[in-house]
Amino acid sequence: MSEAVQLERRGEIALVTVDNPPVNALGHAVRAGLLAAFRQAEADPQVRAVVLVCAGRTFMAGADIREFGKPPQAPSLPEVVDVIESASKPSVAVIHGTALGGGLEVALACHYRIARRDAQVGLPEVKLGLLPGAGGTQRLPRLAGVEKALDMIVSGAPIRAGEALDSAIVDELFDGDLVEAGLAFAQRLLDRQLGPRRTGERNERVREDGLAELIAHKRGEAQKRLPGQFSPQRCIDAVEAAIQLPLREGLARERALFQQCLDSPQRAAMIHAFFAEREAARVEGLAADVQPREIRSAAVIGGGTMGVGIVLCFANAGIPVTLLEVNEDALQRGLDRARSLYAASVARGSLSAGELERRMGLIAGVLDYAALNDADVVVEAVFESLDVKRQVFEQLDAVCKPGAILASNTSSLDLDAIAAFTGRPQDVVGLHFFSPANVMRLLEVVRGKATANDVLATAMQLGKRLKKVAVVVGVCDGFVGNRMIFQYGRQAEFLLEEGATPAQVDRALRSFGMAMGPLAVRDLSGLDISHAIRTRQRQTLKPGQTLPTVLDHLIAAGMLGQKSGTGFYHYAEDGRAPQDNPALPAMLEQAAAERGIVRAPVSDEEIVERCVFALINEAASILEEGIAQRASDIDVIFLNGYGFPAWRGGPLFHADSLGLPHVLGRIREFHQRLGAWWQPAPLLERLVAEGRRFADL
Template structure:
C-alpha cells in the first residue's frame, strides 16, 4: 500500500501521507516522504511543496510498535533533514493532531499552516523519551526557551490558536461551512498560500540556522530542574529534555542535535521507557473482552445517578461534562441541596484550575436535573446507583429502580467491594445489571472497574464500556470478588503496612520509603485522606479469617477514638483546620507500641528495602492469585488499575510489569522467603507466579 502520494497542482508539489488511522510515522511513511521531497526538488513544474495528510489528522506521532524492533532506514532524523534541506519552500498543512515526530516533521518544514482546532505538542516524555529528531532544538527557536521547556517537559499539547500566538505556526485556516467539502477547501487555501511563498520569501527559513528569539535568563535551566524534580519525580526523560534544550542555547546546532539524539537512544532502551510503552499499550487493550460475536450496544441518551454524596455528584459531573443529560436523585431535599452545593464547588474549582471555562461549567450544570422522585426514572437509559456501601441499602434502592425503570435500562452499582451477583440475582432483568466502580473524585479520576456479574449480557458489558470511553475513562473488566481487582490487592498492601508498624517501622518511615519508591502518596497518608472509618466499615462486613486482624488493630483503635484521619484533624498524623499535615502524633506512636506489645511483637529495626519489598510484592502476589481465579483477564489489566487508580508509578509500568522487569524468578524466590518467615497464610505463592517464573513473563488468562 502506498503511504505517500505525489502530484503537482498549479505549480505546487503536494506530498500526501495516508496511513490510517492516525498517520503514524512508520518506515513506509518515512520512505514515502523522502521520495516525495526528492521528487519535488527535481521537478521543474513544482515551485513549492505542500506536505499534508489524509484522514482526520496530521501525523500523530511515531509508530511506537517499531520501538522494540531493529531500526529501519530511513530514520526520522533523515526525514527531517531531507525536508529542511529542500531547495524549494516546504509548507506543512496541519489538521487534527501534530504530535511528537509529527510536529518535528512540521517544524522541519519552512512554513506551517494549521486548521483552527488542531492540536500540537511534543509528547515524548509521556513515553519516557525526548524528541529525537530536532524537537528540542527547533521548538525553542520558534517559541522561546520557557515555552519550549513547558511543552516538552510536560508533554503538553497546545491549541492551534496558542500555536499561532507563540509563532509555532504561521497561519490559521478558519472552520469551513459544515456542508462544504472541507478537505478540498483546506487544500485550496493551502495551495494559495504555497503559490505566494516563493515570491514573498526568497530566502528559506531553516530553523537549524535560526537564532533564539529571546535571551535566556541566567539560572533558568537549574530552576526548571528543581521544579520538575518535584513535579515529575524519578522521570529521567524530563531531566534529559532540560539538558537537550539547554544545549540549544549553548552549543552549535550540529553539536546539540547529536546530544539530543544520543539522549534519545539511551532513553529508548531504558527500563522506564519500556515500562511506559507497556502501560500505553495496556491502556489501549484494557476494556476488551473475548466474544464469539459482535454484540449490539444500546444507545444511551439519558442517565440517572442515585445518591448525591461525594461519589454520586462526581459521577453526575463526569456524565454531564461529557454531554449527557443527568437526573440526580436523592431521598430528601436537604441531601439533594447539599449535593448541588458540592457540584457548584467542584465546578468552581475546575474553572479556577483552568480545566474548564465558565461557559463549559454552565453547560455541565444545566445538564444536571435534581429530583427526589423515582417516577422520573421512567425515561432513562442507564442508572448508576451510588448510595451508602451497604448491601441491604443498595438492595432497597435496586427494588425502587426496578419498580420505575424500563425493562431494558442498564443498571450499574458503584460499589467498591460488595457482591454484585447478589444484586443481579434479585433483579427481574439480571442481564442488565453491571458494576461500575468509579474512583474518587469521579469527575477527575480516569479509572473505572467494570464488574462483570455472572448474569450480565455481552451487550450490557459492551454498552457500559462504550459509554465510559465517551466519558474519557479507562475501563478495566473485573470478575466478582470482594474488593474486585484494586481494593482486594490494596488490602494486601495495607496488611503489610500494618504489620510493619507493629514490627518497628514508624508511619513516617513507611510513607517515606514508598513515596521514594514512586507511589503518589504514602499508604498511611492515603488512609488518613480517605478516612480510616471507610476501611473500618468495610472490614465489619468480613469474617475474621478473611484478613489479618492484627494488621488493622491500630487502624480500628484510631477510628474508635474518633481519630478518622484528615476530616477529624487526626489519624496517623495531625492536621490543621485546612487539612495540612502537622506531623506524627506522639500518642499514635504510643498506641502502636502498646498494641505491638499486646500482640507479642518484639520491636526491631526495619530497613526501607524491606518495606518496599513486602508492600509491593504483596500487591504482586495477590494480583497473581487474581489471575489464577480469572478475576482479571491479564497482568496488564492489573497494571492499568494500579497506575490509574492507586498512584502506582507510571514509569514502573504497574506492579505486575515491575515484577516481570525485576525477574519473576527472583520475585517468586523472595515470596517463598517471606512465606518461610511469616507463614503461608498470606504469602502462599500463586500458580501464575510460579508459571511465570519458569518462562520469565506473565501468561494471558484469556
Template sequence: MTEINSVTTLTREGDVDVITLNSPPVNALSANVRDGLFEGFKAAAASDSKAIVLICDGRTFIAGADISEFGAPGKPSASLPDVQNMMENSPKPVIAAIHGTALGGGLEVALCAHYRVAVPSAKLGLPEVALGLLPGAGGTQRLPRVVGVENALEMMTSGRHVPAKEAASLGLVDELVEEGKLKEGALAFARKCVAENKPLVKISENNTKLEAAKGKPEIFAEFRKKNARKFRGFDAPEANIKCIEAAVNSASFDEGLAVERKLFMGLMTGSQSAAQRYYFFAERTAAKIPDVPDDTPLREIKKVGVLGAGTMGGGISMNFANVGIPVVIVELKQDALDRGLATIRKNYERSRGADPAVTEKRMSLLTGSLDMNDFADCDLIIEAVFERMDIKKDVFTKLDAICKPGAILASNTSYLNIDEIASVTKRPQDVIGLHFFSPANVMKLLEVIRGEKTAKDVIATSMKLAKKIGKIAALAGVCPGFIGNRMLSQRQREAQKLIMEGAMPWDVDRVLYDFGFPMGPFAMSDLAGLDIGWVKENSKGETLRDVLCEADRRGQKTGAGYYDYDENRNAKPSEFTENAINAFIAKTGKNPRKISDEEILERCIFPMINEGVKILEEGKAIRASDIDVVWVNGYGWPVYRGGPMFYGDLIGGPAKVLEKMKEFQATMGDDFKPAALLEKLAAEGKKFGDLKG
C-alpha cells in the same frame, strides 16, 4: 501522478510539486513512510517545480512515530534525519500543510519545512514525555528556536497538544488556512513564497530566540522548582529540560543535537520509557473484550439516574452532565439532596477556568428528587448508597419494579458480590457493576464488573459509555474487592503488620512515596478519615485505629491521626502514635525490630503481585495489563513503573517474586503462600505479561 511507493505519491499542481502521504490510520512514521518521503522529496527537489507542498490524506497529518517499531530490529530504510535533511536542504520552498494532529515525529518533520500552514482545527505538539522519552529527531533543538525557551519548556514537559490558532501566535504556524481547503491554501501560500522570493527558512540556523535566554540559568531553575512536584520520580521531563538548556548553551545546532541523541538513547533503553510505552498499549488494549465483539449493538443512554447525592453520587452525576446527558439524582431527604446539589455547583465553580455559562448549563441537566419512581424513564441507573449488602438488595428490588425494560441497573459497589445483588431482580442480564473511584468527577478509572448473567450489550454499552465520560475502563469479574481493592487489601494487611513489628507509619509511607505513590497507606487513611466505618459504641480499644479514634485522632480533619498536623495540614510523626504502637507490641511479648526499606517495599508489593496472579488464575481479569491499568489509574501506581504486573517482570519475573514469597512464608506464615500459577510460571520461565485470564 508518480507513485513513489505504496504510501506516497508525487503530483504536479501547476508549478508546485505536491507530496501526498497516505498511510492509515494516522500516517505514523514507519519505515515505509520514511522511505516514501525521502524518495518523494528527492524527486521533487530534482524536478523543475518552483515549490513543494507536503500534505497527508486521511484524518490527520503525521501523528507521530510508529511506536510499534521502537526497539525492534528493522530492515534498512531512510532514517528520520535523512528525510529532514532532504526537506531542509531543498533548493525550493517546502511547505507543510497540517490538519488533524502534527505530533512528535510529525511535528519534527514539519519543523524541517521552510514554512507551515494549518487549518484552525489542527493541533501540534511534542508529547514524547508521556512515553518516557524526548523528541529525538531535532525537536528539542528546533522548537525553542521557533517558540522561545519558556514556551518550549512548557510544551515539551507537558506534552500538550497546542491548537493551531495558539501555534500561529507562537510562530509555530506561518498561516492559518480555511477549514476544508487545506490543499488550496497550501498551494496559494507556496506560490506567494515564490512570487515574493521568500527566504528558505532553516530553523536550525535561527538562534534569535535562544539568544534571549543565554546567560539566564534562572529560567531553568525556576521552571524546575515550579514543576518539582509534578515531575517527581520521572526521568523524561528533566532530560527534556537539559536538551533545551543544550540548545541555548551549545556552540552549534549539531552540538545540541548530540546532547539530544545521547539523552534520547538513555531514556529509550531505560526501564521508565519501557514501562510508559507498555502502559500506552495496555490502556488501549483494556477496552477490548474477547467475547464481546466491537460491533455488538449498544443500548442507547439518553438519561441517567443516580441514587445518592453524597460524595460519590454527586461526582458520578457530574461525569454525565459534563457530556450533556441529563441526570436524575434521588435522595431520601431534602437537606441531603440540597447539600449534594450545592456541592456539585461548588465543584464546578472551583474548577480551573470555570465558565459561569457552562456551570449553569451543566447544573440545568441535573434534576433532584426524593422519589425513586422518577427513575422510570432512565436508561441507566447507578446506585451510590451505603456499602452493605442488605441495603443494596433492597435498592435493587425497588429498581427492578420501577425501571423500564432494557434499563441498565448498575451498582457502584467497591467490594460486594454483583451476582448476589442481581439475584433479587427479574433481569440479572441488565445488572452490572460500575465502580467509580473517589472523587468520581476527577478519578480516571472505572472498574466495570461483569456478573455471571450480565448481557454482552450491557458490557459493550458500559465500556463505550466510560470512554464518552472520559474514564478509562477495565473489566473485572465478580470476586471480593474485584481487581483493585482485592490487591490493595494485601498491601494494607502487610502495612498494618509492619507497624506491629517495629516499623513506624511514616517509615512505611516514606518507602511507598519514594517508590512513586502519591502518598502511603497511613497518610491516605488520615486524609480519608480514620473513623470511616468505625463505630464508637463497638470500640474496645483492640486495634490501633480504635485507640486513635477514641482519642479523637480521626485524621487530618481533627488535626491528628496516625500523624500530627499543623494548621496547614502539614504532617509530622506523632509521639502519641509511636507510644501507642509500642504499647501494642509490648502486649505481644515481643520487641520491636529494625525493618529495612527493602523489606517494607517487598512485603507491601510482592503479595499484591501474587494476588494479581490469583485474579488471573480465576479468570477475574482478562489480561495482566488490565490489572496494571487499574492500578495506574485508580491507586496512583507510578506509570513509570508500568503497574504491579509489569513491575514484577521488571525486577526478575515470577521466579524472583516466588523466591521472596517462599522466603517470607517460611518466617511469617501463609499470608505469603504463593499462587499455584505463580509456581507454574516460575517453573516454565514465563513472564507475568504472558498471562491472560
C-alpha cells in the same frame, strides 16, 4: 514514492498528501514517501512551494507502534526532517486533528505551519520513557521559547491550536478544507515572495537572558514532581543543548540522549504500559458483532463526592444526566458542588464560563425515583452497605424502563448479590469509578455472572465516551484493585506495629515511585471507611490470618483522618500539612503488645518489599481465579487508579523485571517469618517452576 504518500502539482505548488490510516503514523512507508516527495518537489523546476497535508481524521499522530522493538529501517525520521527543513522552496504543514511526536517534528521542519482551530499539537514521547528524537527538543524552543518548550516536552501534554498560535508554533488558524487552506497560504507566500524560513536557524529565543536559571528551576521541579523518572531529566538536558550548542551539535546531543532513554529499562516499562492500555479494551469472550445499547441519557443516585464526580463525567461527555438525592438540601449541595468544581476549572483557565453553563445545563436534579423512568443508564453511588444498595436497586427495578442499564459504583461489595435485588440481573453491571471520578482515568467494569454481553459492551463503550481507561474485572471482595490494595495497606499497618513510623512507610513507598504513601491515602479517604471494610473482612478470615489493630485504636479515639484533623497524621488547619500524631506511638505500643511483639526498627527496603510483593502475590491469585483477564490488565489498573509508577510498568511487569524466582524467594521468607498472609500464590510457584513470567501467560 510509496502508496502512503502521494505528490501532485497544483500549478506552481506541490501538494504532498500522507494517507496511512488510521492516524497517519510515521512508519517506514510514510518516511520513505515523504523523503521521495520532498526530493522530487525540490528537483522540479516548475514547483515553487510545497504544501503537506494528511488524509483522514488527523495529521501525523506520531510513530508507528507496529515498529516498536523492531530494527530501524532507513530512512530515519531525523533524515526526513533534515531534508524537509533544508529545502530551498518554502513548505507549509497543514495541521488538523493531532500533530503529535514525530508528526509535530515533521511540521516543525516545514518552513510554515497552519492549523485548523480544533487541532492539537504535542510531543508526548516522555510518556513512553523517551524524548523527541527528530529535532523536537532543538526546534520547538526556537519557535515557542525555552519555557514553553520545556513545559510541553517534560509533561508530554498536548496543547490546542489557539495556544499553539499564541506560542508561535503555528502561523495561522483556519476553518474548512485542508487543501484549500494550505494552497491559499502557500500562494500568499509566493505572492509576497517569501522563501524558506528554517526553524533551526532561528536562534533568538534560545539566546535570551536567564535561561540557565530557568533550566535549573525546571530540573528541580521535575525531580520533585516526577521522582525517579529517567526521561524527564534527559528531556531537560536536550533542551539545554539547544541553548548551549549550534543546531547540528544540539541535534547530535539530542540523538545521544534519545539513545540513553531507548536503552533505559524505564522505556520498556512505559511502552509495556502503552500497549497494555490498548489490550485492556479487548474483552475475552465478547464477540466483535455484539451491538452496544444506545446511551442518550444517564442518572446518578447520590450527590456525595463520588456521585457528583460521576455526574460531571457524563456532563463532560455531553450526555444529559439526572442527579437523585433524598431531600432538597442534599440535592442542592450536590448541584452546588458540581458548579463549584466547574468554577474552579474556569478559574484555572481550563474551562470557559460559557462551557460551564452549557455543562451545568445538562445536569438536572430530582428527588423522586419515578423521574428516572427514561434513563438509559443509572449509576448508583450511595453508601457502601449492601442493605442500602438493596433499597436503591429495588426502587430502580420498579421504575426504570426495560433495557436500562443498572450500574453500581460499589468498590468491594458482591455485584451478583446486588443484581439479585432486581428482576433483571442481566442488566446489572459494576462501574467502579475512582475518586475524584471526574479526574481519575480508571474505570473497573465489573462483569457479574448474569451480566448480558451487550450490557458489557455498552459499559466498555461508555467508558471510552467518558474518556476513561475501562478494564473488565470479575466479582470478588474488592474486585482487582481494591482486593490488592487491601493487602498492601494491611502490610503498611503491620509494619507500623512492628516498629516503623507513618512518615517512614510513606516516604519509602514514595521513593519507590508511588504517587502517595498508603497511610496518607488512608487519612485522605477516611479511616472510618477503611474500618468499615476491615470490620466486614473479619468475618471471612482464614485460619492463621490476623489483622492489625492500630486502626481500631484510632477509630476508638475519634481519629478519622483528614476529616477529623487527626489520623495516622495530625493535620494543620488547611488539612494538607501532615505532622506526627502525638497519640500514635502509645497506640502502636499497645497494638504491638496485643500481637505479643516488641517494636524494633524496620528498613526502608523491607517496607517496600512487604507492601509491593503483597500486591504481586495477591495479583497472582486474582489471575488464577480469572478475576482479571490478563496480567497486563492488572498493571493498567494500578497505573491508572492507584498511583503505581508508570516507569515501573505496573506490579506484574515490575515482578517480571525483578525476576520471579527472587520475588517468590522473598515471599517464602515472609511466609515463614510472618505467617498465613504470605502463603505463596500457586500460580507464582508454578511460573517459577516452569521458568516462565507473567508476560508469558
